[in-house]
């Protein structure tokens with residue numbers, strides 16, 4: 001099972017989480033690569049395997065600058081993404097109220113409109129939470145990877 005972790009970040013927290021998950025991937029029989037959203041287009045969603053978007057929020061519920069191009073490409077070059085199965089790690093700060101994890105939500109909404117399938121629950125990492133984000137993300141990843149594996153048609157099946 002292949003996993004591509006796509007990073008949208010301002011200060012690097014989302015990248016750190018993605019790297020933590022990539023290191024854990026072999027524990028679940030997966031290989032992982034971490035890609036920055038910068039310079040990516042909708043074409044990245046054709047990468048074989050599963051995608052995990054790790055995206056923070058800036059401004060008032062906005063996607064980070066390095067994610068803007070990809071986000072806009074999902075509209076400007078919109079096409080059906082029914083082949084896409086992805087996970088979502090949403091970084092934010094609940095003190096922002098209504099715009100809490102708005103950046104990740106924006107991606108989720110656009111991907112839903114294009115027919116992409118969200119696997120599992122969204123992993124919400126609140127900067128105000130007492131638990132460290134790495135531990136929360138790793139706990140989420142354990143169940144996410146299991147769900148992804150059950151959907152993985154590239155795995156060899158008994159004949």
Ligand SMILES: Cc1cc2nc3c(=O)[nH]c(=O)nc-3n(C[C@H](O)[C@H](O)[C@H](O)COP(=O)(O)O)c2cc1C
Pocket residue numbers: 008009010011012013014015055056057058059060061062064091092093094096099100101102127
């Ligand atoms: C200028 C600024 C604006 C922010 N706006 C929001 C927001 O609207 N909603 C939210 O949930 N978090 C917001 N945050 C919190 C960040 O998303 C959070 O700190 C996150 O962990 C940053 O991750 P990153 O280093 O990957 O960018 C904001 C942070 C800053 C510095």
